[in-house]
Amino acid sequence: MMKLAVLAALAGSASAFAPAANGRGSTSLAEKSKAVPFLPNPSNLDGYVGANGFDPLGISNYFPTDYLVESELKHGRICQLAWLGYVAVDLGARIYPLPESMQGVTSATAHDPAVAFGSLGNMFVWMAFFEMAGWIGISQMLQGSGRAPGDFGFGKQFLEGKSEAQINEMKLKEVTHCRAAMLAFAGVVTQSVLYDKGFPYF
Template identity: 70%
Template sequence: MKAVVFASLIGSAAAFAPAPTARTSTSLAVEKSKALPFLPNPVNCEGYVGNVGFDPLGVSNYFPVDYLREAELKHGRMCQLAWLGYVAVDLGMRVPGYPEAMSSATSATVHGPAVEYGALGNIFIWIAIAEMTSWIGVSQMLQGSGRAPGDFGLGTKFIEGKSAAEVESMKLKEITHCRLAMLAFSGVVTQSVLYDKGFPYF
């Protein structure tokens, strides 16, 4: 009986034994990322416009890349608008009809007055409606409808009559601007708070 128990323990331990060296040498031959040459290339990102192999956390191994690209485009588009809105307010642009506390505030200091006035509650409702509406398209995309990430049927006139290479170039420009806008908005908010000055925040 002791021999049977001992044999089963040895068998269980063998399951956790190191892999043979042959497998290790195979892993060394894996293609490396262009952006991070010390990491493997994220193969799930292949074929997407703007892919440079940047996925250090391996997120594309756990989530559909269509969903990740949808999120990247959404946040990038929002940051393009957000940067413009943030700077426009600090350059003096105001929506008429708001109380003095909001009209005299800067982008960095308007949160408190906006909460008191109730403006942020309205913004929350409109964002919730937009999110629920957009999820219909995202859900269909994830179920194989063929919808491209970020495609809501807007701006199609800009790619009408263009070749596949030209459409690819337009998509690359958009994703590049989206990525830049995410960095730009983070930078403009940080700099405006650190220096406590108006545009250009230094």
């Protein structure tokens, strides 16, 4: 009896952290996807800027679409900054003098010296802090607060006085740049390692 009570408590606590349903329909069998015309339209994506019905694996049937959009925007924004930082380091940009152990490193070779120096441990602490703070907004969004995916209150002045069509155009530009940045960062890292040369890495 005690074992059943413990299992029930564990199951209940686990379900508290499960993503909430997004309240939309699932995959529509009649309508076809715009992006992949031979597949059904994933109707969970309807109404999201830049979606175009692209979900060949049906991921939006298992996770809230707001959560997926939040994830895409977050990773895209990080990759935009990461591409710029990766290239800037290889072009010689420095914010402050580097310690002797970090002299002459490139973006591709900086990992081990940075671990030895301790700067990556420092970075981990800051990243953990930002992730915990960001999860508060995500958790509230998944519970129906009305918060838009990726909205942390920054840059909203650019949307003031604009029509809904103009706002959607800005959102489309952002998600397009986010997707391009994710591909670009993967490409720049791969090319810099394969060719072992500085920018432009060939």
